[in-house]
């Protein structure tokens with residue numbers, strides 16, 4: 001890695017998962033942001049991060065006897081865990097000046113290097129009652145609230161970094177389109193008082209040189225769009241016109257993905273397959289791929305940390321040493337897993353009163369409850385599942401995941417899992433753990449025997465929970481989408497459900513057939529062959545799908561590329577756009 005002296009990366013993300021006690025994230029995007037900062041601190045990358053404070057968190061999920069989700073604000077007191085910064089800035093929102101302050105959290109790397117995180121807060125006396133709520137709720141409110149939040153994040157964040165003296169040599173990394181309005185502030189800086197209509201390609205190019213954009217979703221609803229009335233009202237006529245003059249507004253709509261694409265010098269998707277899909281959706285921009293990872297130390301459970309420390313102690317400093325897990329004796333893998341499984345079952349008992357049986361294969365599924373993730377796919381044929389469990393070996397299923405408060409389809413899915421659990425009583429034990437957060441994710445991804453994932457292809461950009469599982473020797477059983485296209489060697493690191501280009505019927509059939517004929521016989525009949533798959537998951541996937549490798553790639557390919565780096569070719573999948581639209585239509 002070659003990092004120029006004085007350079008700094010300013011990483012912007014609407015959500016960041018810093019630690020369990022700070023509820024400023026909703027799911028995968030936030031966990032990835034937190035893991036990115038943890039690895040940047042370990043690797044001593046000069047970086048600062050900006051996000052919103054989210055005083056009311058995302059929400060706390062409780063589930064009633066029918067699986068109906070109830071939500072409560074996740075209140076916390078920033079004052080007790082964060083340090084106030086003296087710097088102030090302000091942004092203009094719908095003609096009002098909104099004052100912003102920041103709270104600081106330090107992410108400290110293995111060698112002591114600090115990546116400061118600034119959490120923006122508009123709850124200040126000089127602001128109106130409504131403006132004071134702008135940094136309260138993550139993904140709460142309507143589209144007007146969202147746009148105002150994005151002004152605070154992008155423009156307010158850029159302003160406060162300037163006030164703190166970080167702006168001079170900064171490279172701005174937009175983690176998803178929510179922060180794309182940074183580019184508007186940078187454009188205004190380039191204009192430096194010149195008339196707006198003076199804006200030219202050279203100004204855009206200077207902004208572009210400073211910006212990196214990572215797009216995270218092929219789901220059309222994942223791209224924020226604001227219509228003309230909305231963005232003119234919030235940004236004001238002058239700024240709105242600047243965006244129009246800079247040709248970043250299309251069809252009278254401000255699309256944050258489009259804005260970030262147009263004003264970044266480097267754009268990446270988060271897995272190889274996701275790059276193909278994204279390139280097909282945006283054929284005019286060269287799109288690279290840096291596959292996601294997870295922070296290895298954070299997501300490796302204590303029994304496996306101890307095992308790796310004993311056998312491959314270098315793994316902490318350099319995650320690539322996990323490759324040498326391939327020589328760890330299989331008994332030791334099985335022993336460590338018995339310990340993680342026991343911790344998980346203790347917690348399940350404590351939370352639900354259900355005593356799971358450690359001798360039975362336990363399949364985990366946990367992620368945001370939303371239709372395209374198809375949490376209920378394994379219940380497509382309940383009688384068949386019953387029969388398989390009766391014939392080939394007993395099965396326990398453990399679920400987790402929150403539905404966004406307005407995602408009725410997601411909430412219905414949770415109820416369907418409860419209904420299936422009732423139907424399967426006496427045949428297959430099904431447990432749903434409420435309030436899936438970092439601590440439960442940690443226990444589940446390390447303590448189950450098999451990690452199930454079956455989203456509608458190609459809508460999963462990457463997925464990261466299967467990577468957490470791999471670090472703990474838990475193989476994945478997943479459709480070939482997102483990271484699993486790269487991580488799956490069928491029968492070696494886990495198993496594929498269906499074929500790369502197959503449809504849902506093919507997947508349902510395969511799900512049951514492989515479970516019955518391959519997975520259960522191996523688990524119950526050949527424990528050492530099973531342990532071999534566990535060990536391969538660590539050695540082949542844990543060693544690669546981590547944020548240490550990922551941040552290294554960002555440094556090398558995006559932040560500080562060598563001077564002679566060749567441009568990224570524009571090469572898309574011909575049918576990617578149709579694939580996404582038909583898949584999305586299918587899950588609506």
Ligand SMILES: *Cc1c(COP(=O)(O)O)cnc(C)c1O
Pocket residue numbers: 026027028029031366367368436437438441442462463464465466468
């Ligand atoms: C890892 C993680 C996720 C993301 O999981 P996916 O596999 O990407 O769906 C979401 N929520 C929590 C709490 C996590 O730890």
